[in-house]
Amino acid sequence: xxxxxxxxxxxxxxxxxxxxxxxxxxxxxxxxxxxxxxxxxxxxxxxxxxxxxxxxxxxxxxxxxxxxxxxxxxxxxxxxxxxxxxxxxxxxxxxxxxxxxxxxxxxxxxxxxxxxxxxxxxxxxxxxxxxxxxxxxxxxxxxxxxxxxxxxxxxxxxxxxxxxxxxxxxxxxxxxxxxxxxxxxxxxxxxxxxxxxxxxxxxxxxxxxxxxxxxxxxxxxxxxxxxxxxxxxxxxxxxxxxxxxxxxxx
Amino acid sequence: xxxxxxxxxxxxxxxxxxxxxxxxxxxxxxxxxxxxxxxxxxxxxxxxxxxxxxxxxxxxxxxxxxxxxxxxxxxxxxxxxxxxxxxxxxxxxxxxxxxxxxxxxxxxxxxxxxxxxxxxxxxxxxxxxxxxxxxxxxxxxxxxxxxxxxxxxxxxxxxxxxxxxxxxxxxxxxxxxxxxxxxxxxxxxxxxxxxxxxxxxxxxxxxxxxxxxxxxxxxxxxxxxxxxxxxxxxx
Numbered sequence: 001x002x003x004x005x006x007x008x009x010x011x012x013x014x015x016x017x018x019x020x021x022x023x024x025x026x027x028x029x030x031x032x033x034x035x036x037x038x039x040x041x042x043x044x045x046x047x048x049x050x051x052x053x054x055x056x057x058x059x060x061x062x063x064x065x066x067x068x069x070x071x072x073x074x075x076x077x078x079x080x081x082x083x084x085x086x087x088x089x090x091x092x093x094x095x096x097x098x099x100x101x102x103x104x105x106x107x108x109x110x111x112x113x114x115x116x117x118x119x120x121x122x123x124x125x126x127x128x129x130x131x132x133x134x135x136x137x138x139x140x141x142x143x144x145x146x147x148x149x150x151x152x153x154x155x156x157x158x159x160x161x162x163x164x165x166x167x168x169x170x171x172x173x174x175x176x177x178x179x180x181x182x183x184x185x186x187x188x189x190x191x192x193x194x195x196x197x198x199x200x201x202x203x204x205x206x207x208x209x210x211x212x213x214x215x216x217x218x219x220x221x222x223x224x225x226x227x228x229x230x231x232x233x234x235x236x237x238x239x240x241x242x243x244x245x246x247x248x249x250x
Numbered sequence: 251x252x253x254x255x256x257x258x259x260x261x262x263x264x265x266x267x268x269x270x271x272x273x274x275x276x277x278x279x280x281x282x283x284x285x286x287x288x289x290x291x292x293x294x295x296x297x298x299x300x301x302x303x304x305x306x307x308x309x310x311x312x313x314x315x316x317x318x319x320x321x322x323x324x325x326x327x328x329x330x331x332x333x334x335x336x337x338x339x340x341x342x343x344x345x346x347x348x349x350x351x352x353x354x355x356x357x358x359x360x361x362x363x364x365x366x367x368x369x370x371x372x373x374x375x376x377x378x379x380x381x382x383x384x385x386x387x388x389x390x391x392x393x394x395x396x397x398x399x400x401x402x403x404x405x406x407x408x409x410x411x412x413x414x415x416x417x418x419x420x421x422x423x424x425x426x427x428x429x430x431x432x433x434x435x436x437x438x439x440x441x442x443x444x445x446x447x448x449x450x451x452x453x454x455x456x457x458x459x460x461x462x463x464x465x466x467x468x469x470x471x472x473x474x475x476x477x478x479x480x481x482x483x484x485x
Contacts, residue, residue, distance in 0.1 A: 164318030
């Protein structure tokens with residue numbers, strides 16, 4: 001692509017403004033859909049694994065040490081290496097990349113679900129038990145609604161990491177938003193390189209914003225009304241801190 | 251089990267390269283931790299004293315935290331004027347993430363200190379700076395270290411990503427391994443990365459023991475340690 005100036009900011013702007021880059025199977029919208037497809041598929045698998053496991057451990061308290069150390073080891077795993085290793089060992093297809101990303105998404109979701117359930121005040125749980133609720137009812141009607149905000153904080157941290165890291169998939173298999181960075185470097189097209197980086201950053205911030213809204217609206221109205229305004233503000237600040245600490249972009 | 255032999259043989263055959271890449275990797279992972287702590291603590295104290303500033307800083311840092319590292323590694327040379335292959339970009343990017351993460355937890359840690367302790371220090375004649383350095387700061391060390399442990403693990407993993415744009419680190423083993431179709435090389439990179447993360451984490455646990463002698467576990471409190479570990483993961 002030809003640019004009118006050698007200034008990198010100008011090239012970035014021209015690449016982003018060029019309508020050719022906004023259409024077709026190699027255009028920005030299609031790449032965003034591919035990227036979000038990876039994120040959706042990864043989160044689906046990660047939640048199928050992490051949500052039941054986190055609920056079980058949070059509710060029963062069994063296996064706590066095991067999952068805490070498991071989470072620690074998974075967190076240390078370099079996702080870039082796992083994506084490339086799976087690409088070589090299995091195939092350069094969609095699923096090996098998704099499995100590598102699932103390893104990244106499980107720790108934040110699992111620790112969010114587990115600590116959300118475990119953080120519910122034990123007197124509340126005991127009160128429910130003494131009223132004759134079964135263990136399953138306690139989990140679904142008491143622990144999940146009360147721990148939901150922390151649980152969603154974990155999911156949000158997971159989504160954020162997967163959105164960020166799915167860019168590396170482009171180096172093994174040419175899809176997703178990382179493609180603009182790969183191509184930009186290969187053909188020395190700085191407009192595409194920096195423009196692509198802008199698109200990645202905007203998508204990440206937008207997705208995180210949507211997750212923040214979901215987190216806010218998914219809270220049981222009973223919990224929202226019960227707290228005085230000042231205190232709930234402080235609480236959500238604390239939980240956001242929990243959520244942000246669970247993260248770490250890649 | 252040929253692949254296992256290949257992995258084991260790879261290490262002595264490439265020891266010089268591994269040593270160099272590990273060194274680069276450690277520099278890029280550890281410097282941001284040090285800079286992050288040095289910057290986040292004063293910023294957190296500033297944020298506590300000025301509420302409107304706190305809002306701006308916390309929102310700003312959480313937006314920066316959201317920007318993916320690969321995009322950040324590409325942007326920073328443009329802003330800093332550094333070469334795209336420079337380790338400075340990775341160090342600056344990871345420092346930004348470290349500040350974003352630490353500032354929040356440090357504000358919470360400083361806020362959670364018992365007011366009675368502070369007033370006792372004031373009553374003993376401590377001036378604000380000395381009180382901050384000798385009372386507030388040591389008491390928030392456990393929270394600070396918990397944050398630093400999260401950062402150190404994620405940094406060790408994230409530094410590899412720099413290899414995609416050519417910054418030298420253990421991530422080079424991943425990019426090389428992919429282009430040469432050599433999974434054993436990637437496996438060596440993953441194992442080395444895991445070991446680095448483990449060693450660094452153990453050192454941080456030791457550091458916490460050294461800095462907080464008053465929390466040294468007695469037999470009775472050992473059971474609480476498990477609970478503390480659980481919270482460390484959650485926080």
